[in-house]
Amino acid sequence: MIWKVVRQIVKVGIPSEPAPDIGEENAQEASHIQRELLSILGQALSIRQVDAGSCNGCELEINALGNPYYNIEGLGIRFVASPRHADLLLVTGPVSRNMEMALKRTYDATPEPKLVVAVGDCACDGGIFGQSYATCGQVAKVIPVDITVTGCPPEPVDILRGILQAVRRRVV
Numbered sequence: 354m355i356w357k358v359v360r361q362i363v364k365v366g367i368p369s370e371p372a373p374d375i376g377e378e379n380a381q382e383a384s385h386i387q388r389e390l391l392s393i394l395g396q397a398l399s400i401r402q403v404d405a406g407s408c409n410g411c412e413l414e415i416n417a418l419g420n421p422y423y424n425i426e427g428l429g430i431r432f433v434a435s436p437r438h439a440d441l442l443l444v445t446g447p448v449s450r451n452m453e454m455a456l457k458r459t460y461d462a463t464p465e466p467k468l469v470v471a472v473g474d475c476a477c478d479g480g481i482f483g484q485s486y487a488t489c490g491q492v493a494k495v496i497p498v499d500i501t502v503t504g505c506p507p508e509p510v511d512i513l514r515g516i517l518q519a520v521r522r523r524v525v
Contacts, residue, residue, distance in 0.1 A: 397429035401439035407446025
């Protein structure tokens with residue numbers, strides 16, 4: 354059985370695609386944003402990501418922030434499991450009716466001064482889902498939002514820009 358698999362691999366080759374080219378400009382900007390965030394805060398930034406009912410497109414882009422191209426954890430920006438340890442909430446998706454109370458509780462559990470960044474078109478304005486029997490619509494209808502990052506889904510560097518805007522707003 355294993356030899357059949359090995360023969361198939363030799364015959365077909367490696368079918369994966371090459372790593373994406375994010376461009377030198379985006380890589381430099383991402384690095385600059387990370388350094389600026391740390392210089393403003395003087396410490397690590399702890400982020401709690403909340404999926405309020407998204408299609409997971411935005412989560413894939415947020416997850417990309419941890420890959421070697423962006424490496425946000427290498428510079429002290431980290432994702433935490435509890436809102437009690439978070440400085441910033443990163444919320445995606447239109448808020449489903451089932452997630453409304455959970456999102457409010459997460460917001461309430463986050464210590465002051467807290468920041469909220471709505472990521473993706475659905476979180477910003479309801480996107481293709483809008484407001485219906487199943488969704489409350491945009492995140493701002495449920496909790497206060499500091500910054501919105503539009504896109505379906507937004508690129509990782511755009512998410513970093515939004516995080517930096519929120520942090521700058523807190524300092525001012």
